Amino acid sequence: MSSTLSFEVFPPNTQIGANKLFETLKELQQLQPDFISVTCSNNRQTIAETTLKVADYIHNELKVQTIAHLPAVYLNQAQADELVKQLDKLGIDRILALRGDIIPELPPENDFHYASDLVDYVKKEAPHFHISGACYPEVHPESVSRVADIQNLKKKVSVGCEQLITQLFFDNELFYHFQESCYLADIKVPILAGIMPIVNRNQALRLIKTTQTKLPRKFLAILEKYEHDPTSLKEAGLAYAVDQIIDLSTQDVAGIHLYTMNNAEVAKHIYHNTKNVLHGQIKAG
Numbered sequence: 001m002s003s004t005l006s007f008e009v010f011p012p013n014t015q016i017g018a019n020k021l022f023e024t025l026k027e028l029q030q031l032q033p034d035f036i037s038v039t040c041s042n043n044r045q046t047i048a049e050t051t052l053k054v055a056d057y058i059h060n061e062l063k064v065q066t067i068a069h070l071p072a073v074y075l076n077q078a079q080a081d082e083l084v085k086q087l088d089k090l091g092i093d094r095i096l097a098l099r100g101d102i103i104p105e106l107p108p109e110n111d112f113h114y115a116s117d118l119v120d121y122v123k124k125e126a127p128h129f130h131i132s133g134a135c136y137p138e139v140h141p142e143s144v145s146r147v148a149d150i151q152n153l154k155k156k157v158s159v160g161c162e163q164l165i166t167q168l169f170f171d172n173e174l175f176y177h178f179q180e181s182c183y184l185a186d187i188k189v190p191i192l193a194g195i196m197p198i199v200n201r202n203q204a205l206r207l208i209k210t211t212q213t214k215l216p217r218k219f220l221a222i223l224e225k226y227e228h229d230p231t232s233l234k235e236a237g238l239a240y241a242v243d244q245i246i247d248l249s250t251q252d253v254a255g256i257h258l259y260t261m262n263n264a265e266v267a268k269h270i271y272h273n274t275k276n277v278l279h280g281q282i283k284a285g
């Protein structure tokens, strides 16, 4: 069985960043991804100018399937309607419905409290939309328990979420355990594994802080040993991600979703070192 390969990019804040992203996207297109997803910020005013603009370029210029991220708690129904209408007009019918990270200084809207509220709403208003959702092999940090988290995930799927994409993780065993829990809970939609190749130490430290992801001993050893040797750290970080992907693919993961951090070099390295195992191009016999 082959696994899909998709990428995540984020809209930059500056025009220079935007031009660079369009160049990056052209390079990503060459790797023939199954889709490229575009993140959203919690600033509801700019989603059309950021997320939708990048998604439009991917879909209509590069002719690559795209998924636009939308943050439920920072949208009211009218804004959600408007964004769905705009996406429809662009010919884009795939979204990743998220709750969004709640920022203390930015009060949420009141129409949607969880991602599942947005999934439910969009599915009723625009049934032809294909909706993905987020999930957490290490349990969502605010969740009261693993069981509650899986029950909430089941709700999200039961109202129309058709595909799940995981938070990044560095220990495949946690992913397999999570997959099993989903299976036992009768959550049977494809679960794409979110993989982020670590290419520098600051990136690793920032991630551990913001996502509370556990780092296995093998990975911590890399960070420690190559602390002052960025070239080796990058090489080891990429090799670690390749190793993770080969293992996941061997276990027939539905897909790999690469957090590219808008870095085409990283995506190309991963692609060239995993394309045969992912796409099943090496025939037995």
Ligand code: FAD
Pocket (backbone or CB within 6 Å): 038, 039, 040, 041, 042, 069, 070, 071, 097, 098, 099, 100, 101, 102, 113, 114, 115, 116, 133, 134, 135, 140, 141, 142, 143, 144, 148, 149, 150, 152, 153, 155, 156, 165, 166, 167, 168, 194
């Ligand atoms: P939910 O599914 O709503 O879950 C959030 C919490 O609430 C969980 O603890 C869950 O167990 C609980 N819960 C859910 N439903 C209920 C219920 N009915 N009753 C009680 N509790 C409930 N953030 C952005 O701002 N922009 C992005 O572009 C972005 N992209 C992401 C992409 C991926 C693949 C992932 C994994 C995360 C992304 N995030 C993004 C971060 C995400 O917004 C946060 O992790 C957020 O804290 C949770 O979002 P969610 O959609 O998983 O929330």
